[in-house]
Amino acid sequence: MKLSGPKIPGVWIYLFLVVFFINTAYCDTYFLKDGSRVVGTLVKENGSTSTVKTDQFGELTLQKENIVSVLKDDEGKEDTPKAVITGIKKQIINLVENLIKSYKTAQENTRKNIKIVVIPFQTEDSRLAKQQVGFGIAELMTDYIVEYEKDSIETASRSDLKQILEEQKLSLSGLISEASAIKTGKILNTEAIIIGSISVVGDFYLVSARVVDTVTAKVLSTESVKLPLKELRKEADEYLIAPEDWCFYISWNYGRVTQTAGAASNGTLTYSNISTFSDVVKVGFGIKRIFFEHILFDFGTQFTNLTSISVKYDIIDSSGSPKLEGVEELWFHVPVCASLSWLEELGPGKISAGFGVHYFQKTSPGGTFVPTAILGYELRLKKRVGLGIYANYFLSGTDISITVPNDNMVINKVSMPVGTFSPLFLQMKLGFYF
Incomplete structure (x- = not known):
């Protein structure tokens, strides 16, 4: 159906x-x-x-x-709409509006369109320069003009500005003089430029801005504003270079060992070293912290279970007859090291020099703190990845010895030299900055 x-x-x-x-x-x-x-x-x-x-x-x-x-x-x-914007963006909007309004008043400019360019702000603070905070401020102001004033203000192309700055060997970091900025504005065929400076005052960035006529070089408008540090960094995040004060690294460590063919005696027994040593190669890790751009603190460790040396020795009695052959485990490593160095730029990388201390564990369970002079050089493979070579020079305590037992294996132990650790200890560190 x-x-x-x-x-x-x-x-x-x-x-x-x-x-x-x-x-x-x-x-x-x-x-x-x-x-x-x-x-x-x-x-x-x-x-x-x-x-x-x-x-x-x-x-x-x-x-x-x-x-x-x-x-x-x-x-x-x-x-x-501008009317509903609050916070730091509102402050930047007001800053630009006041600058443009005063400029038009000073020029008696009644034309609908004017062409302007915002040049990266200057700063004498090297830290702000490296983070390109002045560039970030300029970009936020340009964003505002493009977003809300495109009908009355024409901005120079960002790609053109970047090209001109590169041709004049000027940077985005905030190291542009007023004369160079005016020259840039003329090349870009703008009527005026917005330039200024930025500094840190407490928890705020103090931004001082001015409009300069590119023909007469006269300052026609000035304004200043305090912007909260955290809010500005958040708002301008895409334009800033984040500080890289912390670094986690993996290290490869090399130390040369020379055997000592010495002997030791307790009066009745003589101990002779019959070991064959090899150089020590270890893997470790650590963390670095940079303070005030130039002070480098480094704290590292090594995997202590990767290398141990079996020290063999003969025991001979007073008659010259062999008694037995003994073996002692020698833990040979630098489990903990800390240093404080001065950091400076040198060529394409950074050089560091300073002093530190290595906890030099020569025999189990004993150990010694050894003062160390340190010299290093690091290159950046990528923006946040660095590769460095470091030379550590131990200033004392590089002789290696062990304690061997007597024939009862308990009392009257004898200290026997077995080797010397080269005072030059080399490290290669692959660092990841954040």
């Missing part, structure tokens, strides 16, 4: 889908004074309120006095 029911014409299905998508896909955005947004469709409106239907909260009644602006969906996606 064939079942049948009322048929729904295909055209009605299409009509339903069209109406559904029109009602769900097109929503307006209401920007409120507290910085929040409400996305929905207007269902009712009177003199003081607007009722908006939202997907998440149903119908909401908004007081018109709390609505800053309404972005109609058919206007397309636009930037957030």
Whole structure:
């Protein structure tokens, strides 16, 4: 038996889908004074309120006095209205607006469009220069102009600015003089440039900015603002070079060992070293911390279970007859080392020189702290990866000896020299900065 029911014409299905998508896909955005947004469709409106239907909260009644602006969906996606922006971005917006307003007033400029370029801000703080904070400030100001003032202000192309700076051998780090900045503005055919300086005052960046006419070189507008350190770093993160004060490294360590063919006696027994030593190669790891750009603290360790040496010796009695052959385990390593060095740039890398101490465990369970002079040089393979060679020179305590038992194996132990550790200890470190 064939079942049948009322048929729904295909055209009605299409009509339903069209109406559904029109009602769900097109929503307006209401920007409120507290910085929040409400996305929905207007269902009712009177003199003081607007009722908006939202997907998440149903119908909401908004007081018109709390609505800053309404972005109609058919206007397309636009930037957030200035009126609802708060925090550090608002401070930067105000800074640029005041600069441009004062510039136009000073020039009696009534033209709709002017062309301007923001040059990376100068700084005398080498740390800020390396992090390119001055460049970050300039980029944020340029972002604002492009975002909100594109109808009245034309900015020079960022790629053109970068090319000109490179051609003049100028950097983005904030080491550009006013004369060089004006020259750059002229090459880019701008009417004015925004330049300035940046420094740290407590927990704030002090930003001083000015507008300079590229023809007359006159300063036509000046403004300054204090921006919170953390907020600016967060806002300008994509433009800044993060400080790299910490480093985790893996090390390869090499030390040369020379055997001592000495003997020891306790009066009745004579002990002779019959071992064959090899050079010590070890793997380790550690962490480095850079303070104030130039002070380097290094704390490292080595895998102590990778190398032990079996020291063999003959025991001969007073008559010259062999008594027995003994074996002692010699743990030969530098399990802990710490140093403090001065760090400077040299060529493509950085050189460090300083002093430290190595805990030099010569026999189990004894050990000695050995003062050490250290010289190193590191190159960056990548932005946050470095490879360095370090020479450690032990200033004392490089003789190696063990204690051997008497014939009772308990008392009257004798110290027997077995070798000398070269005072020059070499390390290669692969570091990962963060």
